[in-house]
Amino acid sequence: MSERLYETLLRLYPAAHPRDEMLDVLLTAGRPAWREIPSLVLGGLRARCGGDQPLAVRWLYAARAAALLLLIFSAVGSAREVASTWLPLSTMQILVWVAVAVAVVSIIAGWRVPAALAGFATFAISAADGVDWRAVTAYSLAAVLLLIPGPPTPVRNPILLALPLVPLDAVALGTEPLYLLGLAVLAWAVVDERVALAVGLAFCVAFLQVIADLPGADARGVLILTGSRIAYVAAFLIVGAWAARRRARV
Amino acid sequence: MREPTYFILAALQDEPGHGYAIMSRVTALSGDRVRLATGTLYQALDRLTREALIEVVREEVVNGRARRHYALTPDGRSALQAEAARMAAAARVVLRPRVAGGAA
Numbered sequence: 001m002s003e004r005l006y007e008t009l010l011r012l013y014p015a016a017h018p019r020d021e022m023l024d025v026l027l028t029a030g031r032p033a034w035r036e037i038p039s040l041v042l043g044g045l046r047a048r049c050g051g052d053q054p055l056a057v058r059w060l061y062a063a064r065a066a067a068l069l070l071l072i073f074s075a076v077g078s079a080r081e082v083a084s085t086w087l088p089l090s091t092m093q094i095l096v097w098v099a100v101a102v103a104v105v106s107i108i109a110g111w112r113v114p115a116a117l118a119g120f121a122t123f124a125i126s127a128a129d130g131v132d133w134r135a136v137t138a139y140s141l142a143a144v145l146l147l148i149p150g151p152p153t154p155v156r157n158p159i160l161l162a163l164p165l166v167p168l169d170a171v172a173l174g175t176e177p178l179y180l181l182g183l184a185v186l187a188w189a190v191v192d193e194r195v196a197l198a199v200g201l202a203f204c205v206a207f208l209q210v211i212a213d214l215p216g217a218d219a220r221g222v223l224i225l226t227g228s229r230i231a232y233v234a235a236f237l238i239v240g241a242w243a244a245r246r247r248a249r250v
Numbered sequence: 251m252r253e254p255t256y257f258i259l260a261a262l263q264d265e266p267g268h269g270y271a272i273m274s275r276v277t278a279l280s281g282d283r284v285r286l287a288t289g290t291l292y293q294a295l296d297r298l299t300r301e302a303l304i305e306v307v308r309e310e311v312v313n314g315r316a317r318r319h320y321a322l323t324p325d326g327r328s329a330l331q332a333e334a335a336r337m338a339a340a341a342r343v344v345l346r347p348r349v350a351g352g353a354a
Contacts, residue, residue: 018292020315025269026288039289046293052300250255250301250329 002026002033009037012044045191053153055248060150062197062240065160067119067142068107069202073164074138075100080167081132092129096122096139103146110154112146119146137208145201159188159195182232186239193243200236203229251333257284258294259303259322259330266307266321269295295320303329 006026010019026036053061075097081087103118123139126132166181182199189196206229254276261267261275272295273286286294298304303326308319322330 018316018318021269021317022288022292024312024315024317025273025291028270029273029288031287036287036289039287039293041289043289043293047296052296250251250297250303 005033006036006040009040009044012041013047017047042190049157050192050247051194055244057151057153058194058244058247059197060148061153061155062194063145063148063201064107064115064153065155065157065194065198066201067115067145068104068155068160069164069198070138070142070145070205071100071103071107071119071122071164072161073168073202074132074135074142076165077167078132078135087132090129090131092125093131096126096129096135099125103142107146107155110152112150112152116143116146119143134209138205141202141205141208157192157195160198163195163199182235186235189239189243193240193247195240196236197240197244200233200240203233203236206232251329253280254284254286254290254294255298256330256333258286258291258298259326259333262304262320262322263327263330266319268317268319272320298326302326 003023006023010017010022013019013022022040026040029036051058051061078087078093078096082089082093087093099118099121103115103122106112106115106118119139120143123136123143126136126139130136163185166178168178185196185199257276257280258272260279261272267275269288269291273288273291276291277285295304299306299320302323304320305323306318307321310317310319
């Protein structure tokens, strides 16, 4: 019974992991399954999804992942607005999407220079077009994040490709499903804190969008919204940074 | 250094050991206080191997299953001794003989 259960759980680990040896230890130790299962599941998820980079590279990965989130989120947002005829389908918009596609592929592949150039192109073209200022703010932050030098760090994580598809409004943030999604990202930091760090970095753009979207006279409204956005950013960055530091400790 | 890491390195200071041997030695050395779950042990072994504090020195097949033997590297031995010295110095601050009722 235990042997089959352990064999099933050990499939969570990558094939290169010493699964056989772990099964041997599990059966020899003969401890109650409830004591072994949590660390076994956590270890498997970390081995498969958590990456094994040093602390500085984990932050670099998070910065590139944040750029990925911003690029996909803004391009999909523009596409939704074009589909609902809120935005015109222009040549400039198509060029922005092409630049986003190049940047996204480059980030996933870990090509730093093409990613930085395409990231800058998304910002330059969308700013020249001047139609969708929310997207311009997001592309500007993505372009800056992609300028950070460092070793190639391919960002291959299905979660980071799926997250930016969730419709989100920086001003009207805070529905229950979004809170639950945020909590899920925070909880996932136990396995891979780079997702929480990426979300925290990407959320920095919410300040710019909140300030741009509200009338200047409503200083109190801007203050409250900016304060709450700082709380979002802080929550993801603090939890992510704490988990990253803990993980880096021998 | 985390406590489980310290005891895992300490378990390897006299001779190499395989997973279950390390687990048993850690329990014995810590006076039954640190009882590593298998998942925790292998996460630590992975991390320590990556940091080059331990290495795999031998592999064998027992009962049809692979079994790797781990040993301290010179860096691992240095890190263990540095941590032990740090804790001993910290302990001396509290445990040194004192004159009753006044400064030592």
